[in-house]
Amino acid sequence: MSPLLAQFQAEASEVLEGIALKLMQLEKQPGDPSLMNELFRLVHTLKGNSGLFDFPEMTKVLHAAEDLMDSVRTGATSQSQNFTDQILDAMDFVGELCREIEAHGAYAPNHTAKSAQLAQALRALISTDDEADSNATPANSEADSLANPIPAELAHVPRAVLDAARLQVAEGAPCFWLTYKPDEACFFQGDDPLFRVRQTPGHLWGKIVPTAPWPDLSALDPFHCALAFHSIALAPLEELAEHFQYMPDQVEFLALSEAWLAHPEGQSITPQPGLELYSTSQVQTEGLSLENSQYLAQLFHSQRQILNLAGDADTQRKRFQAVADVLSKCCQSLGDTRAQSRVVEACDEALSSGSAAPLLAWLNDANAIVVPKAGEAPTPGVVESSPSETSPLKAQDRSEEPSIVTATTASGPAKSLKVDQAKIDRLMNLIGELVVSKNAIPYLAQRAENQFGVRELSREIKTQYSVINRIAEEMQDAIMQIRMLPVSFIFQRFPRLVRDISRKLGKEVSLVLVGEDTEADKNIIESLADPLIHIIRNSLDHGLETPEVRKAQGKAASGTLTISATQEADRVLIEITDDGKGINPEVIKRKAYEKGLVDEEALARLTDLDAIQLIFAAGFSTAETVSDLSGRGVGMDVVRSAVERVNGTIQLESEVGKGTRLRISLPLSMAVTQVMIVESDSQIFGIPMDHVVETVRIPRAAIRTIKHSPTTILRGRVVPLKSLNGLLQIAAAPKANEQDELAVLVVRLGTGVVGLIVDDFCETVDVIQKPLLGILSGLNVYSGSALMGDGSVLMVLNLKEVI
Amino acid sequence: MPIEYRKNQVQFRDIATVEEAEQLLGWLQNRKSPRIDLSQCTHMHPANLQVLMAAKAKITTWPADEGLRAWLQSALSA
Numbered sequence: 011m012s013p014l015l016a017q018f019q020a021e022a023s024e025v026l027e028g029i030a031l032k033l034m035q036l037e038k039q040p041g042d043p044s045l046m047n048e049l050f051r052l053v054h055t056l057k058g059n060s061g062l063f064d065f066p067e068m069t070k071v072l073h074a075a076e077d078l079m080d081s082v083r084t085g086a087t088s089q090s091q092n093f094t095d096q097i098l099d100a101m102d103f104v105g106e107l108c109r110e111i112e113a114h115g116a117y118a119p120n121h122t123a124k125s126a127q128l129a130q131a132l133r134a135l136i137s138t139d140d141e142a143d144s145n146a147t148p149a150n151s152e153a154d155s156l157a158n159p160i161p162a163e164l165a166h167v168p169r170a171v172l173d174a175a176r177l178q179v180a181e182g183a184p185c186f187w188l189t190y191k192p193d194e195a196c197f198f199q200g201d202d203p204l205f206r207v208r209q210t211p212g213h214l215w216g217k218i219v220p221t222a223p224w225p226d227l228s229a230l231d232p233f234h235c236a237l238a239f240h241s242i243a244l245a246p247l248e249e250l251a252e253h254f255q256y257m258p259d260q261v262e263f264l265a266l267s268e269a270w271l272a273h274p275e276g277q278s279i280t281p282q283p284g285l286e287l288y289s290t291s292q293v294q295t296e297g298l299s300l301e302n303s304q305y306l307a308q309l310f311h312s313q314r315q316i317l318n319l320a321g322d323a324d325t326q327r328k329r330f331q332a333v334a335d336v337l338s339k340c341c342q343s344l345g346d347t348r349a350q351s352r353v354v355e356a357c358d359e360a361l362s363s364g365s366a367a368p369l370l371a372w373l374n375d376a377n378a379i380v381v382p383k384a385g386e387a388p389t390p391g392v393v394e395s396s397p398s399e400t401s402p403l404k405a406q407d408r409s410e411e412p413s414i415v416t417a418t419t420a421s422g423p424a425k426s427l428k429v430d431q432a433k434i435d436r437l438m439n440l441i442g443e444l445v446v447s448k449n450a451i452p453y454l455a456q457r458a459e460n461q462f463g464v465r466e467l468s469r470e471i472k473t474q475y476s477v478i479n480r481i482a483e484e485m486q487d488a489i490m491q492i493r494m495l496p497v498s499f500i501f502q503r504f505p506r507l508v509r510d511i512s513r514k515l516g517k518e519v520s521l522v523l524v525g526e527d528t529e530a531d532k533n534i535i536e537s538l539a540d541p542l543i544h545i546i547r548n549s550l551d552h553g554l555e556t557p558e559v560r561k562a563q564g565k566a567a568s569g570t571l572t573i574s575a576t577q578e579a580d581r582v583l584i585e586i587t588d589d590g591k592g593i594n595p596e597v598i599k600r601k602a603y604e605k606g607l608v609d610e611e612a613l614a615r616l617t618d619l620d621a622i623q624l625i626f627a628a629g630f631s632t633a634e635t636v637s638d639l640s641g642r643g644v645g646m647d648v649v650r651s652a653v654e655r656v657n658g659t660i661q662l663e664s665e666v667g668k669g670t671r672l673r674i675s676l677p678l679s680m681a682v683t684q685v686m687i688v689e690s691d692s693q694i695f696g697i698p699m700d701h702v703v704e705t706v707r708i709p710r711a712a713i714r715t716i717k718h719s720p721t722t723i724l725r726g727r728v729v730p731l732k733s734l735n736g737l738l739q740i741a742a743a744p745k746a747n748e749q750d751e752l753a754v755l756v757v758r759l760g761t762g763v764v765g766l767i768v769d770d771f772c773e774t775v776d777v778i779q780k781p782l783l784g785i786l787s788g789l790n791v792y793s794g795s796a797l798m799g800d801g802s803v804l805m806v807l808n809l810k811e812v813i
Numbered sequence: 814m815p816i817e818y819r820k821n822q823v824q825f826r827d828i829a830t831v832e833e834a835e836q837l838l839g840w841l842q843n844r845k846s847p848r849i850d851l852s853q854c855t856h857m858h859p860a861n862l863q864v865l866m867a868a869k870a871k872i873t874t875w876p877a878d879e880g881l882r883a884w885l886q887s888a889l890s891a
Contacts, residue, residue: 197831197860204859208880218859218888224867227842232834232860237888 015111018059020428022108025056027502029101033094034505040089050079056104065117067125068107074129075100081136085302096135098506100128163217163240163347164270171215175242176271184246185214185271187264190239190254191221197233204239211253212245219347223338223354242266306340313337314373317366330360333369431532438489441482442778446797448482451475453800490531490679497575497584498526500539504546508571511550518557518567519550524574530582531679537656538584538676541649545586545672546571548646553590553670563667565589577678584674593664595621602627622664623761626650657683657700683779685796685806687772688755690734691742694772696796696806703758705771707751722754722765729756731765737812738791745769757809764813779806816861821847822873825854834860841868848873856881865889 032049036042057072075097081087103124110117164172164187179185188210192203207216217240224230243250247263254261313333321329334357341350352372359368452475459468501523512519554560554569561567572587595618602608602624608616616624626646653660658676685696686705706724713720713731720731731754735742744767746752754765777796782789793808816833817824818840829837841847841864849865851857852874862885865872872889875882 197858202831202858204862204884205856208856208884213880216884216887218862218866218884220863220866224869227838227868230838230864230867232838232864233831235859236863237859237866 015063015115018063019108019112021059022056022104025052026101026105026108028052029056030098030506031502033097034509036089037091037094037509043083046079046083046089050076050083053079060104065107065111067117067121068104071100071103071125071128071132074132078132078136085305087136090135093135096128096132100132103128163219164266166217166347167215167242171242172271175214175244175266176268178244179266179268179271183244185266186243186245186247186250187266188239188241188243188250189262189264190241190257191260192235192237192239192257193260194235196235196257203235203237206254207239207241209253210241210243210245211249212243214242214244216241221342222335223350223357309336309340310373314370317370317373323364326364326366327361330357330366330369333357334360337369337372434489434492438493441485441489443797445482445486446778448475448478449798450801451478493532493679494529495532495535496527496529497535497538497582498523499535500542501526501573501575503539503543504573507543507546508550511547512554515550516556517550517554517569519554519569519571522570522572522574524572525576528575528577528582529678530676534582534656534658534676534679537652538674541652541674542573542584542586544646544649546573549586549588549590549670553588553592555591559591578675580678582676582678584676586672586674587669589669592666592668592670593622593625593662594666595619598622598624619663620761622662625662626660657698683796683806684774684776685779685804686755686774687804688734688753688766688768689770689772690738690744690768691740692769693740694802694804695734696775696777696804697755697757697766697809698793698806699774701757701759701809703756703763706754706756706765707747707749708754708765710746710750710752713752724756724765727763729763729765731767732813733767734812735767737766759809759813766813777804777806822850823847824850824852825857825876827853827855829854829857829861831858831860834858834864837861838864838868841865841870846871850874851876851885854878854881857885862888 029049029052032045032052036045036049039045053072053076057069057076060068060072078087078093078097082089082093087093103121107117107121175185188207190203190207192201193199196203204218207213210216219238219240221236221238224236247265250263251258313336316329316333319329334353338350338353338357341347341353353369356368356372360366451471455468455471455475458464458471504523505521508519508521549571554571555563555565557567560569570589572585574585574587576583576585595616598621599608599613599616602621603610603613607624607627626649650660653674653676656676658674661673661675662670663673664670684699686699686702687694687696689695708722708724713722715721716728721728722731723729733744734740735744744752753768753770755768755771756763756765775798777798779794779796781787781794782792786792790811791808792805794806796804796806798804815826815829816837817826818836821844823837823840847870849870849872851872854876855878866888870889872885875886
């Protein structure tokens with residue numbers, strides 16, 4: 011794979027995740043322009059990147075998605091549930107292709123049909139909405155082009171020109187209205203828009219208008235193109251398109267029909283409400299969709315607020331300028347130049363008088379027309395979810411979708427550097443070795459003093475050591491920081507997951523994510539992804555009830571699934587809480603017994619809390635039917651072993667009818683392990699501190715033998731004792747101290763405790779544990795080895811295997 | 814020189830290129846009611862046109878070139 015493709019891969023997966031996230035947020039806040047823009051930008055980036063390679067299928071789908079988004083962004087197409095679904099489908103497809111590319115360097119050629127189908131589905135969304143629009147405007151059946159708004163400028167074209175054009179059109183000549191808005195920076199590209207329009211084939215009439223009111227001469231930038239060109243040309247569309255082929259996005263063509271040319275000023279007898287307005291009052295808005303006119307009303311409202319703000323004269327003047335600018339742009343986009351010129355007048359007046367009154371007056375006049383009257387609005391209140399007016403079914407879908415609440419907002423993109431993980435790992439290993447080898451220096455100092463008798467040198471070595479020690483610790487800390495990832499890395503997949511599953515199950519779920527910026531080591535975070543997905547599936551499938559059941563029980567129809575991450579000392583705590591039906595210990599007990607996981611005797615002794623922990627037992631699954639979501643009996647035991655692999659613990663609490671809470675506690679980092687060193691038969695062993703409960707010395711007399719195994723009673727609890735020598739098959743009896751007491755290390759294993767009889771306890775140390783390699787890797791009793799400061803090797807015991 | 818500047822009059826000749834716009838802008842800023850003679854002008858880069866439009870300059874003589882005159886009149890004779 012070429013480096014470029016590898017980078018594309020890395021970026022694509024990131025962008026795809028970003029898209030999914032933004033889509034979910036957008037569903038929560040439909041029509042949010044900043045989200046929409048962000049989404050558009052992501053899709054646009056991905057499309058652009060994919061175009062660098064020969065992936066036509068991918069580019070095609072992305073291009074269609076981009077077009078759809080653009081149309082939604084500009085308000086031409088409404089954002090519907092269907093929109094989210096289609097885009098998600100398309101992105102899934104792209105993700106699939108990416109995975110194939112990752113595996114084989116290219117994807118199989120059989121995707122063309124799927125790609126075409128997806129692209130078509132996306133484009134269908136654009137066109138259906140267009141149809142809806144054209145239905146809304148009273149269209150003249152003889153010309154499709156009437157669905158487009160009639161250019162306002164047409165009213166200013168001299169009668170003679172129109173008549174000439176009409177004669178030509180009547181004879182069958184093509185006639186187009188042309189609007190050319192050159193790019194603002196086009197002068198710098200050596201363009202001469204005026205020259206271009208002068209050369210327009212079939213040019214009949216033209217007009218140049220400013221795109222904004224002119225600023226003061228001193229503020230004018232002559233090289234910043236602020237002109238727009240209108241023109242009527244009697245030429246076929248192809249010829250015109252060819253003439254403007256280098257600026258297709260800056261030119262619009264509109265076929266002019268005879269009817270328009272005959273009655274551009276609206277004295278027409280044929281009902282064309284769009285036209286009547288040219289001769290009427292302030293701002294023409296009737297051609298607008300309800301949505302757009304609401305935007306306009308909002309816009310006008312905020313301008314009024316701005317004008318009503320207090321401030322010194324200079325600020326006010328700038329405000330007047332800004333408001334006039336906005337209003338004039340509004341008029342311009344409505345195509346109403348007369349209103350626009352009045353804005354300019356009002357602005358001049360306001361500037362000279364220093365009072366906002368002229369502009370406010372303009373707004374008052376305009377507002378009466380712009381604000382949609384409640385009675386006239388076809389479906390008031392549905393603007394945000396406009397598709398619902400066409401299909402009640404969709405509206406229902408909407409109510410069933412999960413609502414997603416993101417408690418903390420993601421921070422903006424920071425400058426980052428992409429580094430291969432192997433390089434970081436190597437750096438970390440080197441620092442680990444540095445930390446260990448630095449620990450040899452105190453021994454050296456001691457030797458210098460004791461063996462060679464040079465105290466001064468010993469002191470100097472120690473001083474140097476403290477410096478190196480400080481730097482090494484800081485380095486270790488820094489490298490840990492590099493490896494830290496926020497949990498949002500995996501949390502961000504959940505909204506999509508929850509949405510998909512809950513829709514499939516017909517449940518209403520609102521997902522609450524808390525503490526997404528909590529950080530932990532990359533390996534820990536990554537190892538969490540699969541278990542968490544499994545837990546969420548379980549919660550949704552078995553935990554949360556359907557809306558009907560919930561309502562019957564007096565709960566809110568929509569269930570809540572909370573996933574929170576917090577940092578507690580050197581551990582990360584992840585809690586998954588649902589307010590579903592909880593786990594019934596009786597059901598669990600019965601199931602466990604049926605499956606032969608516990609015998610009758612044990613069953614009777616089980617507390618409710620212990621009973622529900624049985625769901626972590628291998629081969630346990632309570633689902634009545636196997637669904638494709640969960641219930642294959644490979645569930646929670648896999649979750650537990652995945653968590654335990656990274657030295658984590660998992661706890662389950664549940665209350666019937668109220669809900670379930672799973673707490674996963676994980677170390678922040680796996681790099682450094684705290685171990686306790688114990689001595690047995692003159693050898694030292696390391697035992698992970700996670701397992702150590704306490705160290706006690708027990709008189710030999712307090713040890714009793716029950717069923718041939720030694721036990722003792724510790725604070726009213728029976729603790730079975732095992733000799734470490736015996737477990738490791740070392741033929742030596744445990745040594746006792748002078749008071750004939752045995753050293754017992756009480757360790758936790760699963761939910762029980764065991765006392766390990768050793769010869770002596772030593773200190774606890776932080777070590778960097780290395781897995782056993784080669785022939786030693788078969789030794790399961792050791793979880794790894796670590797190098798001590800004096801150069802000796804410490805074997806770390808894997809207690810689960812030993813006992 | 815495509816544009817000749819006099820005391821209170823400016824005369825366009827042949828083609829006014831984009832480079833002229835800055836000087837034209839500077840000149841217009843200090844004039845109350847300048848006279849603008851476009852009779853000899855055959856083409857004008859829109860940067861110059863913008864300056865004339867923004868200055869609301871009065872055109873004393875329109876270009877002889879009919880095509881150009883129509884376009885310029887649409888912008889300047891408002």
